[in-house]
Amino acid sequence: MNIIPPATPWRFCLAPMMRRTDSHFRHLISLLAPNMRLYTEMLTPNAIIFGDRHKLLDFSAIQSPIALQLGGSDPKALLESAYIAIDCGYIEINLNCGCPSNRVQSGEFGASLMKNPETLNNCVRLLTTKLPKNIAVTIKTRLGIDDIYSYDYLNNFIKRLIENGVNTFHIHARKALLKGLSPKENREVPPLNYDWVHRLKEDFPSTIFVLNGGLKNLDQIKTQLTKIDGVMLGRHAYADPYSLMEFDSQLFAKSSKQLSRSRIAELYIEYMQKQLTQNIPLRSMSRHIINLFHGQPKSKFWRKALTIQSRGKEPNINDIIVALKSVTAS
Ligand SMILES: Cc1cc2nc3c(=O)[nH]c(=O)nc-3n(C[C@H](O)[C@H](O)[C@H](O)COP(=O)(O)O)c2cc1C
Known part of the structure; x- marks a missing residue:
């Protein structure tokens, strides 16, 4: 209740x-x-x-x-x-x-x-x-x-x-x-x-x-x-x-709409895309969604995708979008 x-x-x-x-x-x-x-x-x-x-x-x-x-x-x-x-x-x-x-x-x-x-x-x-x-x-x-x-x-x-x-x-x-x-x-x-x-x-x-x-x-x-x-x-x-x-x-009686983790990730990715146009570094934003899939089967994969430097570079926004698709598909 x-x-x-x-x-x-x-x-x-x-x-x-x-x-x-x-x-x-x-x-x-x-x-x-x-x-x-x-x-x-x-x-x-x-x-x-x-x-x-x-x-x-x-x-x-x-x-x-x-x-x-x-x-x-x-x-x-x-x-x-x-x-x-x-x-x-x-x-x-x-x-x-x-x-x-x-x-x-x-x-x-x-x-x-x-x-x-x-x-x-x-x-x-x-x-x-x-x-x-x-x-x-x-x-x-x-x-x-x-x-x-x-x-x-x-x-x-x-x-x-x-x-x-x-x-x-x-x-x-x-x-x-x-x-x-x-x-x-x-x-x-x-x-x-x-x-x-x-x-x-x-x-x-x-x-x-x-x-x-x-x-x-x-x-x-x-x-x-x-x-x-x-x-x-x-x-x-x-x-x-x-x-x-x-x-x-x-x-709260005025409760919010229940959104899936993936939907929240999508909304946050949209937010990051807007911020990127203002030259805000991606890493300063993406680090906050590392724990979004906490406790889920693919949480380790998601964390890795957001943190691991691939080919010596930080993940870019497209890497994050691909990682989300992969997590959602499972
Ligand atoms: C990484 C980190 C940074 C913190 N920075 C502040 C701060 O800037 N101001 C503050 O009042 N408390 C700060 N705290 C303490 C938290 O506000 C909170 O009082 C403390 O973590 C206990 O609550 P919790 O058990 O829910 O984490 C910080 C805690 C952590 C983990």
């Missing part, structure tokens, strides 16, 4: 992932799961202010509504980059308080902000007071950091952010360890603790909480949605994107 969508637009979210949730992957996800709320990879304010903002912020029409994730701790730069993104059509600014990489630590943002709530709240206050009221300012955070790992600390951390105007939190339900673990290990080693996210929802019932971390199937998702407002999927969305179509149609 389908679940009727509640008021929150955060029911089903795609997690921000560096080098993964770029505009091309998000286009693929929009074909599969049109109700999913999309997040960019984490971008720094300076990259947006001084860099190639079209390359960083442009997105295809089907990706709307879309959220920008920012990683930074300079309030003015965050605000300036948020304004630029809003002009491009972004409707949510999500601040990263959970990334544990070295780059982030040296810049004192990401997960480090959990240790520096003063700095974080200065940023948040500026964003929530200056940005238009229809723009959501949201936070993606962990449960704790290093030796700061108590429910009381977390509760107080969230409480102050709510007082400063944040109404939606994406909680990666484990702590981060800044020393000794790589970013990858930081997504695997610290144990998941969903109970604290549920407690947050009980303690702040009018605030929206989105649970993230380790979700892989519909049963898990439906169970979580009985306790919190939304779920956010990261690695599973990349490993088996086609499964999102089923999740999307089960979680």
